[in-house]
Amino acid sequence: MAIIIGKHxxxxxxxxxxxxxxxxxxxxxxxxxxxxSAVLPQPSWWDNTVCDTVNYPGSYHLGGSYxxxxxxxxxxxxxxxDHLVHFFVGAVxxxxxxxxxxxxxxMYLAYDINPYYIPSGYAKDLVSYYKTAYPNGFLVPTTNNGxxxxxxxxxxxxxxxxxxYYGHTGVITAVNVINGNxxxxxxxxxxxxxxxxxxxxxxxxxxxxxxITSWLHxxxxxxxxxxxxxxxTGLTDYGWRVSMGGNTAWQxxxxxxxxKSSLMLxxxxxxxxxxxxxxxTGQSEYGWRVSMGGTNAWExxxxxxxxKASLMLxxxxxxxxxxxxxxxSGVSGIGWRVSMNGTSxxxxxxxxxxxxxxxxxxxxxxxxxxxxxxxxSGVSGIGWRVSMGGNTxWQxxxxxxxxxxxxxxxxxxxxSxxxxxxxxSGVSGIGWRVSMGGNTAWQxxxxxxxxxxxLAxxxxxxxxxxxxxxxxTGISEYGWRVSMGGNSAWQxxxxxxxxxxxxxxxxx
Amino acid sequence: MNIKSKVKSIRIPWLLIAILSMFIFxxxxxxxxxxxxxxxxxxxxxxxxxxxxxxxxxADITYKIDSTTYPDSPSILFSTKSLEAMDNNGQCSSSHxxxxxxxxxxxxxxxxxxxxxxxxxxxxxxxxxxxQSPQQPCNxxxxxxxxxxxxxILLHSSLINIKEKTE
Numbered sequence: 001m002a003i004i005i006g007k008h009x010x011x012x013x014x015x016x017x018x019x020x021x022x023x024x025x026x027x028x029x030x031x032x033x034x035x036x037s038a039v040l041p042q043p044s045w046w047d048n049t050v051c052d053t054v055n056y057p058g059s060y061h062l063g064g065s066y067x068x069x070x071x072x073x074x075x076x077x078x079x080x081x082d083h084l085v086h087f088f089v090g091a092v093x094x095x096x097x098x099x100x101x102x103x104x105x106x107m108y109l110a111y112d113i114n115p116y117y118i119p120s121g122y123a124k125d126l127v128s129y130y131k132t133a134y135p136n137g138f139l140v141p142t143t144n145n146g147x148x149x150x151x152x153x154x155x156x157x158x159x160x161x162x163x164x165y166y167g168h169t170g171v172i173t174a175v176n177v178i179n180g181n182x183x184x185x186x187x188x189x190x191x192x193x194x195x196x197x198x199x200x201x202x203x204x205x206x207x208x209x210x211x212i213t214s215w216l217h218x219x220x221x222x223x224x225x226x227x228x229x230x231x232x233t234g235l236t237d238y239g240w241r242v243s244m245g246g247n248t249a250w251q252x253x254x255x256x257x258x259x260k261s262s263l264m265l266x267x268x269x270x271x272x273x274x275x276x277x278x279x280x281t282g283q284s285e286y287g288w289r290v291s292m293g294g295t296n297a298w299e300x301x302x303x304x305x306x307x308k309a310s311l312m313l314x315x316x317x318x319x320x321x322x323x324x325x326x327x328x329s330g331v332s333g334i335g336w337r338v339s340m341n342g343t344s345x346x347x348x349x350x351x352x353x354x355x356x357x358x359x360x361x362x363x364x365x366x367x368x369x370x371x372x373x374x375x376x377s378g379v380s381g382i383g384w385r386v387s388m389g390g391n392t393x394w395q396x397x398x399x400x401x402x403x404x405x406x407x408x409x410x411x412x413x414x415x416s417x418x419x420x421x422x423x424x425s426g427v428s429g430i431g432w433r434v435s436m437g438g439n440t441a442w443q444x445x446x447x448x449x450x451x452x453x454x455l456a457x458x459x460x461x462x463x464x465x466x467x468x469x470x471x472x473t474g475i476s477e478y479g480w481r482v483s484m485g486g487n488s489a490w491q492x493x494x495x496x497x498x499x500x501x502x503x504x505x506x507x508x
Numbered sequence: 509m510n511i512k513s514k515v516k517s518i519r520i521p522w523l524l525i526a527i528l529s530m531f532i533f534x535x536x537x538x539x540x541x542x543x544x545x546x547x548x549x550x551x552x553x554x555x556x557x558x559x560x561x562x563x564x565x566x567a568d569i570t571y572k573i574d575s576t577t578y579p580d581s582p583s584i585l586f587s588t589k590s591l592e593a594m595d596n597n598g599q600c601s602s603s604h605x606x607x608x609x610x611x612x613x614x615x616x617x618x619x620x621x622x623x624x625x626x627x628x629x630x631x632x633x634x635x636x637x638x639x640q641s642p643q644q645p646c647n648x649x650x651x652x653x654x655x656x657x658x659x660x661i662l663l664h665s666s667l668i669n670i671k672e673k674t675e
Contacts, residue, residue, distance in 0.1 A: 076641045081657060081661060082641065082642075082657050084645060084650060084653040084654070084657075086648075092645075093644075093645040093648050093653060094644065094645070095642070095644065095653075095657075098644070100643045100644050117597070117644070118644060119599065120604060121599055121604045121605070121606065121642060121643060121646060122643065123643050160620070160621035161578065161620070161621055161622075162578050162581045162613050162620060163581075163611055163613065163615070163617060163620045163622060163623075163624055163629075163638045163640075164621070164622040164640070165574075165577070165609045165611060165640055166605075166609065166640050166642075166643050191622075192622070192624070211621055211622065
């Protein structure tokens, strides 16, 4: 039949087919782009092939992927035979295409975690042995007991009982859970065929099905993005509220009349979300207190009468959580001090008398911890300087005389470190500018004349980088808006007339 | 036309012969248990009341029975002495099931939460034998991994050779 019509209709069929494929690919790419945050690099050991066909001839992409990480097949004993692979020389070996290989590959590509031996050799033990392999590892083993919901990018272990002696593992790629009920989507290999490597798992009353026992949670992420707008107006009819992603309906938090002037957001309870409200009123009857998730009852921290005006939150003790209180009172004899977790005794870190109003905290020395103190005194001859870990001698950065009120620190050059200095002078002709690493020449961003006092920096476009400029002017004709990467056109967020004075950005 | 007719008349006997040959071949395989009798070794596990014929390359097979994880569905964890000889971290012993695990259960595989593919289970009387292949190399060397996988494949092929022990 095909041969009979071929000569006359093949050109038309070819064109129609080409148009169809083009449209299909276009739709796919658009859809794919809208649902993908950062695309991870393909494994270097695949030698530019899809699913490592050099090492494992006949391999193929099952169809499913997450952030560019592919689920491959065939599964062992399902038309294939496992092939040993080492992600790099000296790495613990994995078998292509076992479920374990996918989880190990994802952790290696996404989190830079080397494959590790599981003493039992079973996928069901991948989560429980993570801390044995990496006692100081930053992923958090989390039990499936109904009190936690995973986030995309978490790695699960499951055990479905009889016939599933080794258990299973994979990557959680999407979470759609409301009030404890809904579904998650997983990416997996070597599950019952036919499969494209993805599967929906039901969540009931906060408990994940599919035999999932636990997962490794990335504490750097809630939904992976610091884009939730926290409003603390201090008014009893509003109190504290959160708008997820800056565009969902308000959700009430713990009732309080405390205003933003005495609040900060951090992660004190190590749940991986920057959503704990730290209150430092400086009044002896309250002192410092934390409300976990913004909803729990107050918990007292170290007694202190120091107010927020001389405090910052960071991670000085390298435990991976932004919960250490940094005090820069500028008073001679006190200098800079840190209270780990907000509860330990003060530790002196620098004898400087520089006040907090010329300081900011970031990660300039690329050790992965937000503990470097950035000073922008604006004094000629001093300019910008960094004290690594808050306790080394000053290192000169840019020679700018710009002062802190027009500066902020973020990650604009996508090197994963919060060390880029963002300037929003509001002066026409200068507008917004960025100095990568704090020591390169200015690069012009948006031509806006908006001042820093109506701006904040976060990650709204889910590219994993803190480089989107959030504007909350409170003016009805503008409302809240976001400029992605600091250089794209404004995009409106949830309509609101609230100004920056009562807003914080976090990950709730 | 005459030539075509002759071709057709020749093709039919050849097709029949081919089908008959395949039938005989498959029957032989079924009768002989998947491998030639002369190339097998028999394992008898009295406590579970089963025997299993395995290729002679698995004659040094070792096993451990786990009747505690699922008391009504015991699992047999397999390794070999040759693989254990290459062990450098204790993970190639039978307690880690480096060449696979076979679970005996009365539960119908297709109704299990994690239903195995049809190639990975076999009915033995009133029991089902379910095979799972290893998931991680028990030794980081290519030689050990190669041996581990080749032995896992042989064990998998022996799944259909499990029988209830007869006195």
